[in-house]
Amino acid sequence: MKRNIVIATLTAAALATGGTVAAFAAGDDDATATQRQTDTNAQVAADRDDDTGADDRDDDVSEDRTAVSHGGVTAADAIAAALKHTPGTALSADLDDDGADAWEVNVVKGDGTEYDVRVAPDSGKVLGALRDTDDDSDADDRAELAAAKDARTDAREAALAAAAKGTVTEVGLDDDNGTVAWSVDTVKDGKQGEWKVALDSAKVTQDHDDDA
Known part of the structure; x- marks a missing residue:
């Protein structure tokens, strides 16, 4: 008590x-x-x-070119803007994630000069074009350029075709045992995909070259 x-x-x-x-x-x-x-x-x-750890597991993938998600300018848009600014043949487009957050489109003009054209991912505005003065092209490079010029499917069309598989983050030419095709990287639902797009038909197939 x-x-x-x-x-x-x-x-x-x-x-x-x-x-x-x-x-x-x-x-x-x-x-x-x-x-x-x-x-x-x-x-x-x-x-x-x-x-929780859940967000940490997604960090690497969510870094995957975040400019695409909040910018809205697609690979096809960036290529079109670059070619309007610097007419020629687009050989590649890559969303640069080194802090600059810009599309970098490689364009070869009719006279053979090569330029790296940077395009803002939020507005599609061309930020600048830097001439590539490195004269180190080899036979493979020349073959890829010739194939791109003669192709029925250009870089922009390849990006559009592969967009059905996810958000395109990179497009470029790839010579696989003498067969040149567009190689396209995508991201969808946190997963990365690699695709081949035929130069003549724009047919999209999965790239199994890097499979273990």
């Missing part, structure tokens, strides 16, 4: 001063055990909140 009176007195005093009530009594093991269990449950819940 005396113990209960002491607890009641302490509780009333704590409430009157706005403090936190911590009811305990010497030798009251049940109350102590209950308090410890409550503290443990609270700590476990807090740890779960801090260690």
